[in-house]
Amino acid sequence: MTGASAPRTLDMLKALGFTDAVSIPDAESRHLYQALIDDPGIEVYLPTREGEGIALAAGLWVGGRRPFLLIQNTGLMEAGDALRGCGIGPGIPLFLLVGWRGYPGATTGALPIDSAYPYTEPLFGAWGVPHRRLMGDEDLDVIEEMATLAADTSMPAAVLYGYGFTP
Amino acid sequence: MTMERLDLFRALAAARRDEIVITTMTATLQWPLVSRHELDFDFLAFGMGHAADFGLGLALARPERKVIVLKGDGGLLMSLGSLVTMGRYGPPNLLILLMENRGFEMTGGQDFAPDVDFVTLARGAGIEKAERIEDLAGVEAELPRLLAEPGPHFVVLPVANSELLPPVAHTDHAGRVTNLRRALGVS
Numbered sequence: 356m357t358g359a360s361a362p363r364t365l366d367m368l369k370a371l372g373f374t375d376a377v378s379i380p381d382a383e384s385r386h387l388y389q390a391l392i393d394d395p396g397i398e399v400y401l402p403t404r405e406g407e408g409i410a411l412a413a414g415l416w417v418g419g420r421r422p423f424l425l426i427q428n429t430g431l432m433e434a435g436d437a438l439r440g441c442g443i444g445p446g447i448p449l450f451l452l453v454g455w456r457g458y459p460g461a462t463t464g465a466l467p468i469d470s471a472y473p474y475t476e477p478l479f480g481a482w483g484v485p486h487r488r489l490m491g492d493e494d495l496d497v498i499e500e501m502a503t504l505a506a507d508t509s510m511p512a513a514v515l516y517g518y519g520f521t522p
Numbered sequence: 523m524t525m526e527r528l529d530l531f532r533a534l535a536a537a538r539r540d541e542i543v544i545t546t547m548t549a550t551l552q553w554p555l556v557s558r559h560e561l562d563f564d565f566l567a568f569g570m571g572h573a574a575d576f577g578l579g580l581a582l583a584r585p586e587r588k589v590i591v592l593k594g595d596g597g598l599l600m601s602l603g604s605l606v607t608m609g610r611y612g613p614p615n616l617l618i619l620l621m622e623n624r625g626f627e628m629t630g631g632q633d634f635a636p637d638v639d640f641v642t643l644a645r646g647a648g649i650e651k652a653e654r655i656e657d658l659a660g661v662e663a664e665l666p667r668l669l670a671e672p673g674p675h676f677v678v679l680p681v682a683n684s685e686l687l688p689p690v691a692h693t694d695h696a697g698r699v700t701n702l703r704r705a706l707g708v709s
Contacts, residue, residue, distance in 0.1 A: 402607045403603030404603050406572060406575075410568055411575045413576055414576040414580035415579040415583045417579075417702060417703055418579065418580045418581075418583025420583045436570055441568055441576065444696075
């Protein structure tokens with residue numbers, strides 16, 4: 356488990372037609388965030404909170420752009436109201452790449468377990484937002500799977516990355 | 523000094539041409555009394571305080587068209603960081619009209635911090651074209667400039683409301699999104 360390649364992930368996101376990234380990166384996504392910043396093919400916006408970012412992304416989509424969100428699970432928890440109002444409720448197909456804070460520590464037996472770890476997947480279930488795990492390059496196909504699902508159903512869908520992106 | 527909100531809406535509806543108008547909370551109840559336009563987007567369900575964030579995204583996506591957001595000061599306090607994001611990314615076609623009534627009208631008028639200076643907050647966040655217009659005559663005089671001049675603009679408007687509010691009857695949120703996209707020519 357060494358994480359997913361940031362350049363390969365970026366290539367996949369561009370091939371899927373994403374035009375904008377709305378991101379408050381975490382430590383695990385910093386390499387992907389930097390790759391996005393360095394590539395002129397995708398506009399990057401850094402809001403101050405995740406709920407703000409979800410609403411911004413919804414506005415971009417309604418206006419005809421194809422945004423995705425790159426945020427951490429902790430921020431997503433606080434942004435539940437925005438996800439409900441600007442994603443699930445009106446049927447806006449937000450694609451979320453979500454960092455799984457707590458996963459590496461929990462799987463290596465480190466104590467105490469970060470409380471962000473156990474709540475994350477049940478929360479997706481409670482919201483009815485489908486998700487898949489991205490743990491390394493071998494899982495990169497889940498990005499296309501969930502981005503396509505979001506577009507086809509016009510509902511949010513997520514990829515949860517458990518390890519960081521590599522340069 | 524304050525102006526009646528419905529009078530403000532009438533003045534804006536009279537000056538408005540092909541701009542998108544986003545309303546939220548109590549504004550969604552009264553804006554339809556003065557306007558029926560395919561580019562009206564009255565939407566209760568953004569999530570607390572996020573109408574301007576949505577408007578920012580829409581303005582970035584549609585640079586050829588002015589986006590006007592009618593929102594309240596209580597909502598702004600719930601997403602105050604939005605000002606910083608607008609200060610950094612706010613495009614020339616974004617016009618925020620902040621209705622200042624110093625309370626949460628939708629939930630019974632509970633008042634909050636009486637001395638907050640929203641113009642100073644906006645300027646401090648990087649929105650250079652932040653201003654306050656005190657009365658209806660000022661609004662009528664300045665609207666042509668605000669609609670024509672590149673922004674982003676952030677305008678504080680002290681309002682009161684003495685009209686009986688229509689009941690809340692918002693259900694079809696997905697339909698409102700579909701209608702706006704259709705009006706914008708987005709497939």
